[in-house]
Amino acid sequence: MAIDLENSALIIVDVQNDFLPGGALAVNDGDKVIPVINRIQEKFEFIVATQDWHPSNHGSFAANHKGKKVGETIILNNLQQILWPTHCVEGSSGAAFHQGLNHNNWRKVFKKGTNPKVDSYSGFFDNGRKEQTGLGDYLKSKKIEKVFVTGLAADFCVKFTVLDALDLGFQTFLITDATKGVNLAPNATLDAFNEMKKKGAVLLQSDDLL
Ligand code: VGL
Numbered sequence: 001m002a003i004d005l006e007n008s009a010l011i012i013v014d015v016q017n018d019f020l021p022g023g024a025l026a027v028n029d030g031d032k033v034i035p036v037i038n039r040i041q042e043k044f045e046f047i048v049a050t051q052d053w054h055p056s057n058h059g060s061f062a063a064n065h066k067g068k069k070v071g072e073t074i075i076l077n078n079l080q081q082i083l084w085p086t087h088c089v090e091g092s093s094g095a096a097f098h099q100g101l102n103h104n105n106w107r108k109v110f111k112k113g114t115n116p117k118v119d120s121y122s123g124f125f126d127n128g129r130k131e132q133t134g135l136g137d138y139l140k141s142k143k144i145e146k147v148f149v150t151g152l153a154a155d156f157c158v159k160f161t162v163l164d165a166l167d168l169g170f171q172t173f174l175i176t177d178a179t180k181g182v183n184l185a186p187n188a189t190l191d192a193f194n195e196m197k198k199k200g201a202v203l204l205q206s207d208d209l210l
C-alpha cells in the first residue's frame with residue numbers, strides 16, 4: 001500500500017517515562033513503541049508531540065482525594081474522572097520523554113493536563129472540551145490535512161486524540177503497532193481500536209508506511 005504523505009503530520013502522544021515500564025502509570029510493553037516510532041519518524045517532515053504535564057495538586061490523582069483509591073471514579077468539576085496514580089508531574093523525570101525517543105525533528109510539543117480541575121486525555125482539548133491545547137489550530141495553520149497518531153496510551157490519550165482529530169476534520173490514521181494500552185479491562189485496547197475505526201479512523205501498521 002503506497003500512502004501519500006503530502007500535507008501529513010505525525011503525532012506522538014505521551015511517550016513519557018511514567019507511561020513506560022518502571023514508571024508511575026506504566027503501560028505494559030509501552031517501551032516497544034519507541035523503535036517503531038523512531039523508524040516512522042524518518043518518513044515524516046512534520047512531527048509534533050504531546051506531553052502529559054500535571055501540577056502536583058491535579059484532580060486526577062487519587063492521592064489528592066482523601067479515602068479514594070487508584071481506579072475509583074469520582075466527579076471532578078461535573079465530569080466523570082478515573083483516579084490515577086500520581087504521574088507526569090510537571091518538571092519531574094517521570095514527565096520527561098524517554099531518552100531513546102528521537103526528538104530531533106519535532107516542530108512543537110503540546111502540553112496537556114496543566115489545569116488541576118480538569119483532565120486532558122486528548123492532545124487537542126481538555127476532557128470538558130473547554131480549552132484547546134493549540135494543536136488543532138497549529139496543524140491547520142500549517143495546512144496539515146492528514147494526521148498519523150502513535151504513542152501512549154492506546155485506550156486513553158491516543159484514542160481521544162484520534163477521535164478529536166476526526167472531529168476537527170483531519171483524515172486520521174492510527175498506527176496500531178506504534179501504540180499500547182493501559183487495559184484496565186482486558187479488551188480495552190481492542191475496543192478502542194474498533195471505536196476509532198467506527199468513527200472513521202484508518203488503522204495501519206508501521207510497515208505500510210515504510
Ligand atoms: C494518560 C491516563 C492519565 C495517557 C494520561 O497518556 O493515556 N492516561 N493521563
Ligand code: ZN
Pocket residue numbers: 052053054060087088113
Ligand atoms: Zn495524566
